[in-house]
Amino acid sequence: MLRIIFALLINILFFNCVTLSQSIKLIPIDRFHVLDTAQFMVTYDVDIVNDPLNRKKLETDHIVLLIGRKFSKTYSQRIYLADSIYTVLLKRDSNYPSLTALIPKVEIFKNKNLQQIIVTERADDPDPVYLYEEPMINFNWKITNERKEILTYSCVKATMAFRGRIFEAWFAPLIPINDGPYKFCGLPGLILEIKDSTGDYAVKCTSLHKLRNGKLIKKFDIDYQTTTREELMSFMRKIYKNPVAYYKSHGIDFCTFKNGKVVPWPPDYSWPYNPIELE
Numbered sequence: 001m002l003r004i005i006f007a008l009l010i011n012i013l014f015f016n017c018v019t020l021s022q023s024i025k026l027i028p029i030d031r032f033h034v035l036d037t038a039q040f041m042v043t044y045d046v047d048i049v050n051d052p053l054n055r056k057k058l059e060t061d062h063i064v065l066l067i068g069r070k071f072s073k074t075y076s077q078r079i080y081l082a083d084s085i086y087t088v089l090l091k092r093d094s095n096y097p098s099l100t101a102l103i104p105k106v107e108i109f110k111n112k113n114l115q116q117i118i119v120t121e122r123a124d125d126p127d128p129v130y131l132y133e134e135p136m137i138n139f140n141w142k143i144t145n146e147r148k149e150i151l152t153y154s155c156v157k158a159t160m161a162f163r164g165r166i167f168e169a170w171f172a173p174l175i176p177i178n179d180g181p182y183k184f185c186g187l188p189g190l191i192l193e194i195k196d197s198t199g200d201y202a203v204k205c206t207s208l209h210k211l212r213n214g215k216l217i218k219k220f221d222i223d224y225q226t227t228t229r230e231e232l233m234s235f236m237r238k239i240y241k242n243p244v245a246y247y248k249s250h251g252i253d254f255c256t257f258k259n260g261k262v263v264p265w266p267p268d269y270s271w272p273y274n275p276i277e278l279e
Contacts (some may be wrong), residue, residue: 025124048103170194
């Protein structure tokens with residue numbers, strides 16, 4: 001039997017239903033295996049334009065980059081905190097709130113020894129967590145002579161094209177770490193800032209810490225569904241193009257009251273799909 005989620009006003013419908021249907025799948029994080037111990041922790045603020053037709057509406061995320069000798073890991077602090085609460089409440093058999101945010105739902109591991117990237121990505125709540133691997137990327141950076149200061153560090157500008165976007169990055173040569181947020185790496189210094197030419201994604205470092213006691217780089221032990229990057233992108237495009245049909249296939253109908261009647265969600269409704277990797 002279909003579960004009907006409804007709002008009372010048509011203008012609230014489009015806000016609440018999108019939020020509800022794009023709730024982020026939470027996972028228990030008390031079971032894991034350790035890949036490495038981080039020596040550095042870098043935090044970044046991320047501004048995201050999800051809808052290119054509504055550029056004034058930004059979604060903000062806070063991401064963490066843990067850097068060890070063998071592995072590094074990038075993850076969303078917002079999702080990690082929600083997972084932490086979910087894990088505690090799950091043990092108590094208590095109700096737990098959902099996290100509704102239009103942010104990249106990924107964890108990215110760089111395996112330095114194998115020159116490999118491992119990505120885990122959550123679709124929307126009814127689906128599993130997906131996992132795919134790809135070789136470490138040669139970004140073909142072009143280093144310029146431009147400089148500016150970020151967090152007291154003198155940084156150098158570099159540019160490159162990557163999967164449908166043109167990126168501008170600022171790296172710190174005095175921090176000799178060949179890494180950065182998301183999949184970005186390959187510069188002679190830590191990437192402290194990166195954005196694409198449209199302004200859809202803007203990432204800026206807010207803090208950098210050398211960890212005296214280290215911090216575990218964990219990969220959570222859950223039942224991942226293995227896929228490829230191309231298959232996952234195709235699947236996500238289908239969800240965003242026709243979310244009504246997608247959720248109906250999971251037994252969920254989105255409706256509202258209009259003129260005293262239950263009115264189903266418009267079948268031709270779609271979400272803007274604007275991922276960091278367009279190709």
